[in-house]
Amino acid sequence: MAMTKKLMLSVDSMDAYMSLFGFNDQNVALIEQECGVTIALRGAELTITGEERDTELAASVIAKLVDMIHHHDLVDRSRIRYAIALAREGKVDMIDEILRSVVAITHRGKQVKCKTLGQQQYVEAIRNHDLTFAVGPAGTGKTYLAMALAVVALKNKEIERIVLTRPAVEAGEKLGFLPGDMTQKVDPYLRPLYDALYDFMGVDSYQKMVERGVVEVAPLAYMRGRTLSDSFIILDEAQNTTSEQMKMFLTRLGFNSKVVVTGDVTQTDLPFGKKSGLQEALDILNGIPEIGIVHLTSRDVVRHELVQRIVDAYDKHFEAKKQAQSLMKQ
Secondary structure (H helix, E strand, C coil): CEEEEEEECCHHHHHHHHHHHCHHHHHHHHHHHHHCCEEEEECCEEEEEEEHHHHHHHHHHHHHHHHHHHCCCCCCHHHHHHHHHHHHCCCCCHHHHHHCCEEEECCCCCEEECCCHHHHHHHHHHHHCCEEEEECCCCCCHHHHHHHHHHHHHHCCCCCEEEEEECCHHHCCCCCCCCCCHHHHHHHHHHHHHHHHHHHHCHHHHHHHHHCCCEEEEEHHHHCCCCECCEEEEECCHHHCCHHHHHHHHCCECCCCEEEEEECCCCCCCCCCCCCHHHHHHHHHCCCCCEEEEECCHHHCCCCHHHHHHHHHHHHHHHHHHHHHHHHHC
8 A cells, every 4th residue: 555654854864865865866766766665855854655565664774874874874876775675674773783893994094894794794704713715706895804804813913924815727827937926927816915905004014014924925826735823814716726726725724823715606717517626615514613604695795786786697697597407407
């Protein structure tokens, strides 16, 4: 049944509502589209019209978003979509819990916070486990948040060094044919790790840490034969590891160390028919309580909102393809 809900606005909330509406009312248009309602602001009165359930949903979302604006939290289109998704599940108040927790602070003083429940679960898993797997699509903050926690642990003297690694699968980890020294050879594969470190440490501080051996960035092939103690170790793009490489890496874990393994099992660059070491590790190690395993989804994508739609579109495509192949086998 259609109904109209009216909210009377106080003077101090008017600015917040105007901020919520966004440029050319784009934000409110998004809420109308996602919730199936019509929203109008006339003077100090906000009117929401639609089906009763949709109207209540929109009202709860708007109230929460305005509260976020009052607390100087960012409200953009991706945050609005996420607030609506949580509201549908009766969890809209959990946005406060996410936004009030500061994970780290960049070298420029910017606070880094979780933006989704999935990210919050990921951060808690790292804090509570010596070994954590994070699996999910691009843009979910897997590497960035792990890097943030690594830098915090280093600053708090919980560890003595940070070790960052990823498989250089495109070069088959045989880098001799590339020009330059070892650093120049692997730079193209490790650049995303450098960028995140620069964000938290600054270039000068990072370079000093590298010179002292406190921070090490190297391809996975250089981990063989080592035991990494008192370290925070991050294996990025782990879907490109082979079974042998993953086992080799996981057995590098030493005392007083944390290991975070990140990857997207749908984006492997391994030769056709070669099983990802990440997928195999998840299958083998699932169920061990001392190991944290977090599955992030398109809802946890915090890049441009179009990235979330791209991820969803690919997921639907491959799911339909899998079902078609299954039917053909029957």
